[in-house]
Amino acid sequence: MSSSPLLADLVEALRCLPGVGAKTAQRMAFHVLERDRAGARRLAERLAAAVERIGNCTRCRTFSEEPLCALCASSTRERSLLCVVETPVDQLAIEQATGYRGQYFVLLGRISPLDGLGPKELGLDLLAQRLAEGEVQELIVATNPTVEGEATAHMLAQLARAAGVRASRLAHGVPLGGELEFIDRGTLAHAFGGRQVL
Amino acid sequence: MSSSPLLADLVEALRCLPGVGAKTAQRMAFHVLERDRAGARRLAERLAAAVERIGNCTRCRTFSEEPLCALCASSTRERSLLCVVETPVDQLAIEQATGYRGQYFVLLGRISPLDGLGPKELGLDLLAQRLAEGEVQELIVATNPTVEGEATAHMLAQLARAAGVRASRLAHGVPLGGELEFIDRGTLAHAFGGRQVL
Numbered sequence A, B: 001m002s003s004s005p006l007l008a009d010l011v012e013a014l015r016c017l018p019g020v021g022a023k024t025a026q027r028m029a030f031h032v033l034e035r036d037r038a039g040a041r042r043l044a045e046r047l048a049a050a051v052e053r054i055g056n057c058t059r060c061r062t063f064s065e066e067p068l069c070a071l072c073a074s075s076t077r078e079r080s081l082l083c084v085v086e087t088p089v090d091q092l093a094i095e096q097a098t099g100y101r102g103q104y105f106v107l108l109g110r111i112s113p114l115d116g117l118g119p120k121e122l123g124l125d126l127l128a129q130r131l132a133e134g135e136v137q138e139l140i141v142a143t144n145p146t147v148e149g150e151a152t153a154h155m156l157a158q159l160a161r162a163a164g165v166r167a168s169r170l171a172h173g174v175p176l177g178g179e180l181e182f183i184d185r186g187t188l189a190h191a192f193g194g195r196q197v198l
């Protein structure tokens, strides 16, 4: 909008959000300016706080503003079960869909040499260390059923074998090529319950 | 996400954006935290600046960070033509689609008694004052072709008549029930060029 450089800046900045193109960004900017300045102010504060203070749990790598996330710090979660997921979104999907009461390890990605994502970037050294502690008896591999997710699962199975820990994989039922976060809860719960030994 | 109250706060705050539900907000929050913290920081700053510093032009009511917007301050825009639109988005659509070189007046709404929007809220006193200045020779009514937009157009035509100013309306071609901002440029340019005397 030629009449306001600040407005043009805002429209441009909104495009950092996934799925937001030029037209949508414009509508968003006009909407908050016209109808929800309080909401926009709150969003600005919370974005700044989140970016500033949310890091990763030192034990499971999920998003956390404390060195140890609430789930890792909890005394009520089963310590013999460790579920490995690609992202915090996948972790959340499993939490919401299943009755799982064990712990998690979040890779923050999947094996992808072209993107520079190897064992180191996925924190596999931290995971190996965790398995070496001896508490984990089953490693539940919940990577996505994509080519890269399967390659990651293979690597995780090797890691488990090396540590003498049983590894399992979510049951078939998760559609091939699908992403966990888009699967309905029922399917995900079913696949989780019927997980197979790797 | 139970592991981070700040993250839950961010997800909640993102819902102030139009068309953003719980699931989308979650994806947006995770996306920026995982992949674009710099973008999120910039968005936070620009949102805050926009909300803080963007007001309305004292002459045409469009968004502006100065008392007088760039378009109203411009010496190259035709002062005998005044186009009345409902929102800054509609103004932008006309600027981008047509070769219009006159000025604008932005109602920031349309007549809607149920929403408490009457002549006063739409700045019609300011518009009457503008017409009384004597420079405007044609008032181009570009409200949306909805029931409320037509009621608004009717009121604007009365205002123009009282001031002895010719009023015109965008030509048919704008689909009934449609919103200006969603119309393709060609149709809008055609309708603008073929505007009719009210």
Ligand SMILES: [Zn+2]
Pocket: A057, A058, A059, A060, A061, A062, A068, A069, A070, A071, A072, A073
């Ligand atoms: Zn943790």
Ligand SMILES: [Zn+2]
Pocket: B057, B058, B059, B060, B061, B062, B068, B069, B070, B071, B072, B073
């Ligand atoms: Zn202006």
